[in-house]
Structures are given as structure tokens and as C-alpha cells.
Amino acid sequence: MLRAKLPYKLVLHCMMLEGLPPTVRAAFCYLMQTLYIDGEPLKPCNLINYTRVRLFNIPSLFLSHLHQQYTVMVRSKEEAPVDSRGR
Numbered sequence: 001m002l003r004a005k006l007p008y009k010l011v012l013h014c015m016m017l018e019g020l021p022p023t024v025r026a027a028f029c030y031l032m033q034t035l036y037i038d039g040e041p042l043k044p045c046n047l048i049n050y051t052r053v054r055l056f057n058i059p060s061l062f063l064s065h066l067h068q069q070y071t072v073m074v075r076s077k078e079e080a081p082v083d084s085r086g087r
Contacts, residue, residue, distance in 0.1 A: 002031075011032050012032065015029055
């Protein structure tokens with residue numbers, strides 16, 4: 001019923017009029033959303049799934065990498081030759 005009195009182009013034009021106060025333009029935005037965007041008939045659509053499944057545990061992988069670096073560093077210091085001054 002309101003769609004006949006407020007056509008799509010009229011609501012869109014009123015939304016874009018910069019001379020109207022912001023509250024009036026916001027009301028036309030709400031009308032656009034109610035009448036034409038969220039209005040009937042709603043048809044089902046397939047949504048794309050943008051989620052990713054982690055195949056491994058990142059924190060444990062990172063910690064094991066840090067542990068390997070630490071052990072290599074410690075072993076290299078233990079195996080380093082000591083000069084005559086004790087360094």
C-alpha cells in the first residue's frame with residue numbers, strides 16, 4: 001500500500017536531497033530499508049562461507065619453534081670454544 005504512494009525513485013531522490021534536514025533524510029533511509037530492501041517477497045539465497053578452519057594449533061606451533069631456536073642457541077654457546085681469557 002505504501003509502495004504505491006512512495007515509489008522507489010521518489011524515496012531514493014529524497015534520500016539524496018542535501019537541502020533536507022538530516023532527520024528527514026534518515027526517515028527516508030528507514031523507509032527505503034523497510035519498503036524495498038527488507039520488504040517482501042524475500043527469496044532465499046546461498047551465502048558464501050568465508051570462515052577458515054585452522055588445521056593446526058598456531059600457538060603451540062609457534063612455541064615449539066621458539067623452543068627449537070632457544071635450544072640451538074644454548075647448544076651453540078655450550079659448544080663454543082673458550083679463549084684464554086675465559087670468554
